[in-house]
Structure formats: structure tokens, C-alpha cells
Ligand SMILES: C[S@@+](CC[C@H](N)C(=O)[O-])C[C@H]1O[C@@H](n2cnc3c(N)ncnc32)[C@H](O)[C@@H]1O
């Protein structure tokens with residue numbers, strides 16, 4: 001079985017095209033911010049059968065709105081929006097780190113014309129790139145001219161790419177008609193509270209109509225505008241995702257109320273993300289020692305909100321210039337210097353043909369899962385357990401243990417295999433230096449998992465994982481994840497039922513979401 005990838009480097013030979021965008025780029029030569037020192041930047045598990053057709057059509061190849069799609073389709077962000085109109089206590093856009101992947105981080109800010117060329121370059125190189133998002137490094141709607149100019153250029157030259165934006169919502173009501181006019185189907189609003197008293201602990205100020213508002217007054221203004229914007233978008237049939245940053249002791253319990261409030265206003269998806277608050281980022285929360293949630297705390301909150309509405313659990317908290325499948329970062333292949341030197345051919349037919357192949361692979365994957373699931377029909381057991389999976393995409397177990405930068409975590413039960421999150425880890429293979437340390441952090445990160453599925457694993461880590469009670473499984477190398485996990489679970493249940501093994505619950509993973517590696 002092979003995985004479709006489109007993994008060629010950005011410098012591979014490309015043919016020319018690009019009328020209007022190139023014209024626009026030429027007109028803007030010299031006024032851009034090439035090499036600008038941008039410092040910091042910005043699904044549902046429901047499948048085809050669970051959603052109305054018109055919604056499925058909107059989400060089926062959007063990697064953020066469909067958990068299933070994220071194994072197959074890529075997205076990119078363009079960092080055209082540097083300014084922001086509010087301050088969050090967890091954000092410092094001045095902190096730049098090229099090796100770091102988290103919201104607010106960006107290596108270069110772009111003009112709309114540079115951004116449009118970058119989109120064409122990426123779309124030609126990565127044919128499964130289906131979504132262009134603007135998510136910073138500041139707020140897209142605090143930079144409306146640049147944001148909408150970018151959308152305009154892309155809508156004209158790459159009409160098959162979905163346009164997306166992510167905003168704090170303060171000025172959203174003023175821009176809803178423009179957003180709808182660009183046929184933007186997906187908007188994300190970050191809503192961390194609906195209670196201004198709680199908001200005052202998250203937002204020191206908001207700046208609106210030439211005036212700065214602080215404390216409860218500022219937070220009240222923000223929540224009112226966010227909820228109004230959400231209602232206006234959903235009335236127009238635009239799918240809305242709500243991001244909420246989980247801040248233990250400040251808004252963690254309150255997010256259940258936020259979930260109800262956004263659901264009642266028609267939000268499609270709720271993405272509760274862990275606070276990232278390393279002191280070196282220089283954010284207020286980082287400096288005051290405000291911790292982020294553990295993986296268990298995050299999952300418990302997501303579980304308690306599920307049922308109320310679709311919860312996103314596969315968000316990778318991407319950079320504002322992220323490129324590629326979620327969880328991989330190919331932004332370094334598409335620096336401004338590289339894309340400006342590229343000859344780009346935007347070939348719609350090639351993209352379509354490639355995506356048709358992706359769909360075939362995806363259909364095969366779903367069919368294999370359903371077939372395997374049928375073997376669990378009639379099985380009675382209340383056992384629920386977690387397994388970790390090393391994957392490079394396409395829904396396959398296709399990553400070597402030593403090369404995994406993250407593990408995807410699935411919850412297995414007689415209902416099947418459900419994706420519940422991912423755990424970032426230090427690479428095990430360190431060229432002979434530091435493997436012991438990194439293995440320790442990996443074991444801590446997946447300590448609540450009964451097994452880890454890998455394409456391959458060396459003898460030493462295998463023995464250590466076994467000693468830690470985690471079963472390293474190589475039997476399903478290059479097979480589909482869910483089908484394999486269900487098959488393994490069925491065999492596990494059979495062994496428990498026959499008395500060959502005893503099912504023992506695992507302990508907690510000792511990790512803090514959002515700061516998961518030993519270096520953090
Ligand atoms: C960088 S923002 C850009 C878009 C917009 N300004 C906003 O805040 O919605 C993208 C997302 O990253 C989140 N984010 C930023 N800094 C974060 C942090 N330190 N921890 C967790 N989430 C963070 C924001 O809350 C937002 O949902």
C-alpha cells in the first residue's frame with residue numbers, strides 16, 4: 001500500500017503561469033516586507049454519513065474541520081496580518097524562534113502579493129494543499145486591507161483553494177459581509193470566556209474605535225462583539241469554529257459554559273486548546289508561572305463538552321506561516337527568497353487528478369475500518385484503552401519509532417477506534433547522543449497508552465517500552481491506523497476473555513499539553 005504525498009521540495013522545476021498575481025507583484029516591487037523580521041504569529045470526527053451533504057462538501061477536504069481529512073489534506077497560513085487590536089496574556093508576537101511551531105510564531109511577514117505567489121507555489125508543489133488560512137501573526141481583521149487583498153488575489157488565481165481566517169472577533173461584525181462576499185466558508189473565532197470577570201484575567205486591554213478599554217469593561221465589549229459576529233456568520237451559513245485556550249484555574253471550568261453559548265449560536269466545531277506558557281516566550285502567563293493543562297485535564301474537558309457539539313482534538317497550534325499536513329512544518333521550503341525565484345505553474349487539472357487519487361485511498365481506508373469494525377459486532381466489554389501511533393500521514397502506520405516527532409493517540413473500545421489527541425515528543429534518534437533522555441520523555445508522554453504502533457523500532461527502545469508496560473507493535477507496519485488498531489483491540493479482548501492476560505488500567509501520562517518535550 002502506498003501513501004500519496006506530494007513531498008517534493010519547493011525548488012523542484014516549475015513552469016510559469018500567473019497573470020494577475022505576477023502583475024500585482026511587479027507593481028508592488030520595493031514596497032514589500034521581504035525578509036521582514038516577523039517575530040511571533042496563527043474537526044470534527046464526524047464522517048460523510050454523519051453530516052448533511054452540503055456540510056460534508058465544505059469540510060471533507062478541510063484538514064482542520066474534519067479529523068479524517070487531516071490525514072490526507074494540507075493547509076497553509078500566510079503571515080500578512082502583523083497588527084493586533086487586543087492583548088491576550090498568553091501572546092507575545094515579538095518572540096521569534098525558527099524551530100518552534102506554535103501560534104504567534106512566524107519567520108517572515110508577507111505582503112498580499114508575496115502571499116499570493118507563495119500560495120501558488122505551495123499549491124503547485126503540494127497538490128493536496130486545499131486550504132489557505134490567515135491567522136496572524138496578529139489578527140486578520142485588525143489588518144483588513146491586507147487580509148482581503150490577499151483573498152482577492154487568491155480567489156482570482158487559485159479558485160479551488162478554500163479561504164479561511166482566524167480572528168479574536170472584536171471587529172468581526174463589521175466585516176461579515178465582506179467575508180461572505182469572498183465565499184469564505186470557514187471562520188475561526190477565539191472565544192475564551194463569556195463572563196467579563198473571567199475575561200479581565202485574560203485580556204489586559206482591547207482597542208476599539210480609537211479608544212483603549214481595560215478590565216471588565218474591555219472584556220465585556222470583546223465578548224459581546226464575538227458572540228454577535230458568530231451569530232451573523234452562522235446566519236449566513238458560514239461554518240464557524242471556536243478556539244478556546246484552556247487556562248487552568250482561570251477559565252477551565254467556565255469553558256463548558258462557553259461551549260453551550262457558542263453551540264446555541266450555531267458554531268460548528270469547538271477547539272479547546274492547551275495554554276502554551278513557557279517563561280522564555282515572555283508572555284504575562286509565562287512570566288507569572290501560569291501553567292497549561294495536562295493531557296488528561298484537556299481530554300476530560302473535551303470529553304465533557306462532546307455530545308453538546310463536535311470537538312476538534314487534532315489541532316496542532318500551528319505557526320502563522322505553517323505549510324503542509326497538520327503536524328508537519330514545511331515552511332522552510334517556501335521562504336520569500338525561494339518562492340520569488342520559483343517559476344510557478346498553477347495547474348488545476350493536475351491538482352484535481354491528484355486529489356481524486358487521495359479520495360480513492362481515503363475510501364479504501366474507511367471501507368477497511370468498517371470491515372474490521374464488523375468483527376467487533378456483539379462483543380461485550382467495558383474496556384476502554386489508549387494506544388499511540390507513529391504516522392507520517394495518509395492514515396497509515398508509516399513512521400519509524402525513532403523518527404516520530406509526535407504520536408497520535410486513539411481510544412479503543414467495542415465502539416471502535418476514536419482519535420483523541422496527539423503528543424509531541426523529542427525525537428528518539430539523536431545520532432547516538434541523548435537517546436536515553438528522550439526515551440524517558442517519550443515514555444512519560446505516552447504512559448497512559450497500552451501499546452505504541454510503529455512502522456519499525458530498534459531493539460533497545462523496544463525492550464524499555466515493554467519494561468514500562470507499553471506494547472511496541474510492528475505487526476501492522478504500513479497498514480491503515482484505525483483498521484489495525486481495531487484488529488489489535490479485538491485480539492487483546494480475546495486474550496483478556498480467555499484469561500491469558502489481565503486487563504490493567506494505565507497511569508496518567510506525565511506531560512503538560514502545549515509544552516511537551518524535555519526541552520520545554
Ligand atoms: C495567534 S492567533 C491568531 C489569530 C487571532 N489573533 C486570534 O487570536 O484568534 C491563533 C490562535 O492561537 C491561539 N494562541 C495564541 N497564543 C497562544 C498560547 N500561548 N497558547 C495557546 N494558544 C495560543 C489564539 O488564542 C488563537 O486561537
Ligand code: SF4
Nearest residue numbers: 084087088091138168
Ligand atoms: S488576539 Fe491573537 S494575535 Fe492578538 S494578542 Fe491575542 S492571540 Fe495574539
Ligand code: SF4
Nearest residue numbers: 064315316317318326
Ligand atoms: S492551528 Fe489548529 S485549526 Fe489552525 S491550521 Fe493549525 S491545526 Fe488547523
